[in-house]
Amino acid sequence: MEKQRPTHEIQIGKIRAAIWANKSKDHDLWFNLTLSRFYQEGGKWQSSPSFGRDDLPVVNKVIDMAYGWILRREAKINAVKNDSAQQGGAIR
Structure with a gap:
């Protein structure tokens, strides 16, 4: 079974948002967002769901870019x- 992939990703530096499309049983579509911070440990890239003060801007x-992407996608779907x-x- 193939691993589900995000519908869209937005990354600035070490911060990444993954946008996931979901469908209900009635085929209604909605989006969720996961955030990750990437860092290197022992030469290997790792990810974390926690953020430091300097990561917040x-x-x-x-998040703002992801929100805009979701709004544009929903507008396109509604059109x-x-x-x-x-x-x-x-169509659903």
């Missing part, structure tokens, strides 16, 4: 739904 920017409804079809 970048976290804020990444397709509206076009389909006007043409007599149903």
